[in-house]
Amino acid sequence: MDKLIDAISKVKDRIQKFGAQLRQNEMLTRYVLIDPILRALGWDTENPEHVIPEISTPQGRPDYGLYYNGTPLVMVEAKPLGTDLNKVRDIGFQYCWQNKVPYFVLTDGNVWELYDMKELGGNNIFRIQISEDTLGDSARKLLALWRPAMPNVSEKFPELVISTIQQPPKPETSKISLKDLNQQNVTYTKISAKIYFPDGKTAFTETWQGLAFEVAKWALPKLKELGKLPLGRLIRDTKTKMEKPKSLDKDWFLETFLSAKDSVRESVRILKNAGIDPATVFIEGRIIKKM
Structure with a gap:
């Protein structure tokens, strides 16, 4: 799947x-x-x-x-x-x-x-x-x-593409905003999803750390414009004392030593600091919570 x-x-x-x-x-x-x-x-x-x-x-x-x-x-x-x-x-x-x-x-x-x-x-x-x-x-x-x-060919196939998180307004889809995702009181394990940004750009991630990275990379110009950098220990202009830094551009690094829940929370924090409503950024795909 x-x-x-x-x-x-x-x-x-x-x-x-x-x-x-x-x-x-x-x-x-x-x-x-x-x-x-x-x-x-x-x-x-x-x-x-x-x-x-x-x-x-x-x-x-x-x-x-x-x-x-x-x-x-x-x-x-x-x-x-x-x-x-x-x-x-x-x-x-x-x-x-x-x-x-x-x-x-x-x-x-x-x-x-x-x-x-x-x-x-x-x-x-x-x-x-x-x-x-x-x-x-x-x-x-x-x-x-x-x-x-095969050889059975029918649209009446078991619903295997089902998100295990609470659904957004259209329950037949697996799309959910980062705001709603952050409010879910569950622990996540796996993700394989597309990220939709309000300017029409998209990204894809198969890890929770990748979610935070793609959000930070997209929001970086806005964070610079608003003078919000560095952003605590999360986004810095040096790798010093960072557990698992990943380069956002030639000047700034993201700390990716994050749990799934922390990745969602920090993604929301990045968006808010960039002046972006987390309710306008969506992910769609396969999200699995810990049973």
């Missing part, structure tokens, strides 16, 4: 960063956006028992055939990022109908559509848009294609 969340998060970032290039290049879209998702779902793209690219059929060459027990279970048609999928959907349907392949995926790396081709006309099982949907919702739906669960 961590691999899938991480892959979706990276794809989100790549869509934003490399969008112009990906819109011009189908192979790049496959390599940068589609292959990582397939691998995270258990489809080894280097193993012909799992995946055969450009599989030959009388109707053409779909981009991927996903194989299970020696037979094609899913045909995948891939297009450059931003393609109008409505114009190419029928081609993929023909691949599946003529070759008796039960499932069809159409994707541009951002939008993913899964169809049950055993039903007349092709029944849509799910549609997601990675750039707009939450990490949790995208992962839950993509798990319909999880290879270890």
